[in-house]
Amino acid sequence: MILYILCFILFAIGIYCLLVKKNLVKKIVGLGIAEYAVNLFFILLGYRNGGEAPILDKTRVIANFVDPLPQALILTSIVIGLGVTALMVAIVVRLYEKYKTFDIDEIRRLKG
Amino acid sequence: MLPIFVIIPLGCAFLIPIAGKLRQGLAQLLANSCALLLLFCSINSIFWLKSGPKIYSLGGWPAPFGICMVLDGLTVLMLLVVNIIGVASLVYSIDYIKKFTSPVLYYTLFSLLLAGLNGMVISGDLFNLFVFLEITSIASYSLVAFGTEAEELEAAFKYLVLGSVASLLILLAIGLLLGSVSTLNMADISSSLTNSPSRDLILYCLALFIMGFALKSGLVPFHAWLPDAHPAAPAPMSAMLSGVVIKTMGIYALLRVLFNIIGISVIASSILVWLGIISMSVGVLLAIGQWDFKRLLAYHSISQVGYVIFGIGLGTPLGIIGGLFHLFNHSLFKSLLFLNSGAVEFATGTRRLDQLKGVSSEMPVTSATSLVASLSIAGIPPLCGFWSKLIIIIAAFEAGNIIGALVCIFVAMVTLASFLKVQKYAFIQKSQEIVSGIREVPLFMLLAMLFLAVLCIGVGLFFMPFVESVIRPASEVLLEGTNYAKLILGA
Numbered sequence: 001m002i003l004y005i006l007c008f009i010l011f012a013i014g015i016y017c018l019l020v021k022k023n024l025v026k027k028i029v030g031l032g033i034a035e036y037a038v039n040l041f042f043i044l045l046g047y048r049n050g051g052e053a054p055i056l057d058k059t060r061v062i063a064n065f066v067d068p069l070p071q072a073l074i075l076t077s078i079v080i081g082l083g084v085t086a087l088m089v090a091i092v093v094r095l096y097e098k099y100k101t102f103d104i105d106e107i108r109r110l111k112g
Numbered sequence: 113m114l115p116i117f118v119i120i121p122l123g124c125a126f127l128i129p130i131a132g133k134l135r136q137g138l139a140q141l142l143a144n145s146c147a148l149l150l151l152f153c154s155i156n157s158i159f160w161l162k163s164g165p166k167i168y169s170l171g172g173w174p175a176p177f178g179i180c181m182v183l184d185g186l187t188v189l190m191l192l193v194v195n196i197i198g199v200a201s202l203v204y205s206i207d208y209i210k211k212f213t214s215p216v217l218y219y220t221l222f223s224l225l226l227a228g229l230n231g232m233v234i235s236g237d238l239f240n241l242f243v244f245l246e247i248t249s250i251a252s253y254s255l256v257a258f259g260t261e262a263e264e265l266e267a268a269f270k271y272l273v274l275g276s277v278a279s280l281l282i283l284l285a286i287g288l289l290l291g292s293v294s295t296l297n298m299a300d301i302s303s304s305l306t307n308s309p310s311r312d313l314i315l316y317c318l319a320l321f322i323m324g325f326a327l328k329s330g331l332v333p334f335h336a337w338l339p340d341a342h343p344a345a346p347a348p349m350s351a352m353l354s355g356v357v358i359k360t361m362g363i364y365a366l367l368r369v370l371f372n373i374i375g376i377s378v379i380a381s382s383i384l385v386w387l388g389i390i391s392m393s394v395g396v397l398l399a400i401g402q403w404d405f406k407r408l409l410a411y412h413s414i415s416q417v418g419y420v421i422f423g424i425g426l427g428t429p430l431g432i433i434g435g436l437f438h439l440f441n442h443s444l445f446k447s448l449l450f451l452n453s454g455a456v457e458f459a460t461g462t463r464r465l466d467q468l469k470g471v472s473s474e475m476p477v478t479s480a481t482s483l484v485a486s487l488s489i490a491g492i493p494p495l496c497g498f499w500s501k502l503i504i505i506i507a508a509f510e511a512g513n514i515i516g517a518l519v520c521i522f523v524a525m526v527t528l529a530s531f532l533k534v535q536k537y538a539f540i541q542k543s544q545e546i547v548s549g550i551r552e553v554p555l556f557m558l559l560a561m562l563f564l565a566v567l568c569i570g571v572g573l574f575f576m577p578f579v580e581s582v583i584r585p586a587s588e589v590l591l592e593g594t595n596y597a598k599l600i601l602g603a
Contacts, residue, residue, distance in 0.1 A: 045291040080246045091269050098262040
């Protein structure tokens with residue numbers, strides 16, 4: 001249980017950093033932290049105490065195995081996260097070229 | 113037959129850069145023929161549906177174990193919406209995209225967007241839906257930033273941050289569901305949830321799903337990114353965003369999860385009704401003061417999506433029919449309006465309503481089609497917007513929701529006022545000075561606008577057969593509720 005609570009705290013830190021920090025680069029880091037927290041949550045779902053890898057073996061029967069499905073899902077989710085982060089970094093670089101700053105308070109031409 | 117809806121655009125997305133290396137026109141041809149083929153397939157899918165819902169198991173693994181694709185009434189409606197607007201936007205792009213430097217990249221991203229949208233609609237697996245949702249999101253973030261000017265990048269960054277938060281919330285909810293029922297097939301989740309209900313978990317998932325999808329569709333407390341992101345994109349992309357993307361990513365996915373997986377409850381439907389009422393009124397009140405043509409349209413999108421959610425949240429058969437019909441109609445006329453605003457900007461170089469000098473005599477086709485769309489969104493009979501609003505208002509009175517019905521009527525009047533302003537400043541008003549050098553836009557842009565205008569009028573005139581053949585099967589899927597599981601798994 002303590003692991004799930006820590007995982008949730010990690011998620012909250014990530015979201016806090018994403019929404020409150022003024023620096024664009026820190027926002028990217030915050031998104032990364034939140035994403036890893038969700039990934040960790042999925043891995044925890046599949047974890048069994050003392051479980052083994054579920055590999056089909058004719059010589060012995062594996063009674064207690066970890067759930068492989070969340071791991072497969074998280075591989076996909078990590079790749080998606082990579083894509084989003086790369087796009088975000090690209091946009092931030094272009095923003096820096098236009099505004100010469102990483103401070104979100106100075107980047108506000110859009111209003112209303 | 114079902115995987116073609118994903119295979120065609122995804123294949124095209126990879127072929128287009130190669131074709132673009134050889135010749136730019138080839139990439140254009142490829143993207144447009146892909147969209148036309150998709151439209152043809154989705155019109156055909158109305159007839160495939162005649163013999164009940166279709167299920168395709170990927171790799172031959174049967175439904176609860178493998179990933180499956182499902183074609184039912186709601187899917188057919190959304191496929192039609194996605195592909196009609198897709199064709200119109202791509203045909204419009206042929207001339208419009210000339211003012212950007214890299215059309216090949218634009219077409220690649222656009223095909224990816226179509227692949228994501230079609231995939232989301234047709235998927236029968238919750239995680240698969242999430243993956244397609246992310247494909248759609250990434251394609252739309254980068255298309256919003258496509259102009260790479262300061263404002264566009266700023267809007268795209270805002271959209272990206274809020275969109276990613278929404279995706280994380282949705283992923284977390286999927287994880288919670290997976291942890292409690294150990295399956296990802298939508299039908300299987302729904303039947304496991306009805307067997308072992310655990311109220312707290314379902315409520316928590318419900319909250320996460322509603323937050324996530326409402327952020328994606330820009331309903332009012334979550335709308336901050338929408339009025340920036342939609343005007344920043346190139347005009348055909350704005351038409352896609354307002355007409356299709358917010359509906360598929362937000363409304364369709366929310367309805368699928370609420371009605372078919374978790375099962376609609378009193379709490380959920382009253383949340384939908386109130387989200388709808390707030391979005392309708394706040395959206396339209398913010399819209400009326402805007403002077404940027406596209407920004408005004410973006411605020412109206414919030415308000416019209418409010419109608420859709422309100423109608424469906426009523427939960428009566430008539431309300432659901434009205435909501436889904438308004439979803440279809442809104443995608444037609446709002447895309448048309450965005451294409452019109454793009455044409456005005458293309459010809460005059462500005463989209464500030466107070467700087468426009470009334471271009472109706474120089475641009476007759478654009479102004480005629482925009483008149484059709486404006487009257488349609490304002491709900492003037494016999495255009496399509498009138499019927500769906502009428503159905504929603506009647507349904508609200510029937511369901512006893514008098515406040516909602518009155519808000520609907522009030523918002524319809526404010527919408528009319530707001531579009532009279534658009535018509536006056538952008539098209540009808542005549543100034544003393546002769547404005548020279550403004551010409552009607554090129555052929556393909558006109559074709560796309562005429563196509564949507566004819567559909568607006570056609571759906572308005574023949575709304576009964578249309579509702580019977582497309583909207584009613586879709587509403588039956590939602591009314592079916594969690595029985596959906598039996599249909600899919602039993603087959």
